[in-house]
Amino acid sequence: MTTEPVLSVEDLSVRIAGLHILQGVSFTVAPTGVTVLLGRNGVGKTTTLRAVLGLTPTGGEVRGSIRMGAQTLLARPTHRLVRDGLGYVPEDRCVFAGLTVAENLRLAERRGTTPAYDKVFALFPELDRRGRQRAGSLSGGQQQMLAIGRVLLNDNRLLLVDEPTKGLAPKVVTEVAEVLERVAESVPVLLVEQNLAVVRRLARDAVVLAAGRVAWTGDARELLLETALTRSLLGVGSADGHHHEAAPAAAAREDGH
Numbered sequence: 001m002t003t004e005p006v007l008s009v010e011d012l013s014v015r016i017a018g019l020h021i022l023q024g025v026s027f028t029v030a031p032t033g034v035t036v037l038l039g040r041n042g043v044g045k046t047t048t049l050r051a052v053l054g055l056t057p058t059g060g061e062v063r064g065s066i067r068m069g070a071q072t073l074l075a076r077p078t079h080r081l082v083r084d085g086l087g088y089v090p091e092d093r094c095v096f097a098g099l100t101v102a103e104n105l106r107l108a109e110r111r112g113t114t115p116a117y118d119k120v121f122a123l124f125p126e127l128d129r130r131g132r133q134r135a136g137s138l139s140g141g142q143q144q145m146l147a148i149g150r151v152l153l154n155d156n157r158l159l160l161v162d163e164p165t166k167g168l169a170p171k172v173v174t175e176v177a178e179v180l181e182r183v184a185e186s187v188p189v190l191l192v193e194q195n196l197a198v199v200r201r202l203a204r205d206a207v208v209l210a211a212g213r214v215a216w217t218g219d220a221r222e223l224l225l226e227t228a229l230t231r232s233l234l235g236v237g238s239a240d241g242h243h244h245e246a247a248p249a250a251a252a253r254e255d256g257h
């Protein structure tokens, strides 16, 4: 099996609205399993995922190099990246509340390919049962399953998943973690996740952002064993597995203050 990274980010710099949010971020994502992207609130984790996807807001400036295998991603339109196998499960799930579950899934179908409904319904039988229900009336956990299921209708080379357990009840957090564990058996995942119990369960590799740069990379479980390190990098006490923010990290301003 290849050990070449599925994603290589080099010297990524992102400026938005006068803020120099990412200042030379470099990391790789392994071709199998889950790589977790960690850091205090507001450090730039979502900004990193969105830069990979070409979704930096208009007026924002992105520099550096992002490659998926041999392919250069920067400056390619998002729909092309998705077509080429970059799957995205956004932080706020972004299901269409007024449409049914089946309609939400149908919208994700890609022309010219056969959508993998069997695979998706095997992972999420509830999506099959609730096909005619409006997505807006699903629970948060069910909406998350829909957001993940939608992406899995198509073949992906890499999934970017942003805080999938945020705001969910503990039992549902476990269900989402189980699903992601199964998903990651067949496709590599770059995961932003604040729940350290979920990180401990899923992640093999960790990348930690601080002050616009990569502050630490390595084995995720090793990181979690280093209480002093996790406290200084993440501002957490991890006794209950949750990431409690000590103080929000301000993005560095353009003027460096």
Ligand SMILES: Nc1ncnc2c1ncn2[C@@H]1O[C@H](COP(=O)(O)OP(=O)(O)OP(=O)(O)O)[C@@H](O)[C@H]1O
Pocket (backbone or CB within 6 Å): 016, 017, 019, 021, 039, 040, 041, 042, 043, 044, 045, 046, 047, 048, 057, 250, 251
């Ligand atoms: N469109 C935007 N306009 C202005 N500032 C932005 C914009 N997008 C992000 N930022 C700022 O960039 C910084 C990084 O935000 P980002 O959402 O990437 O952080 P994060 O690490 O994902 O945080 P969280 O854990 O809270 O989700 C924050 O200070 C945020 O306010």
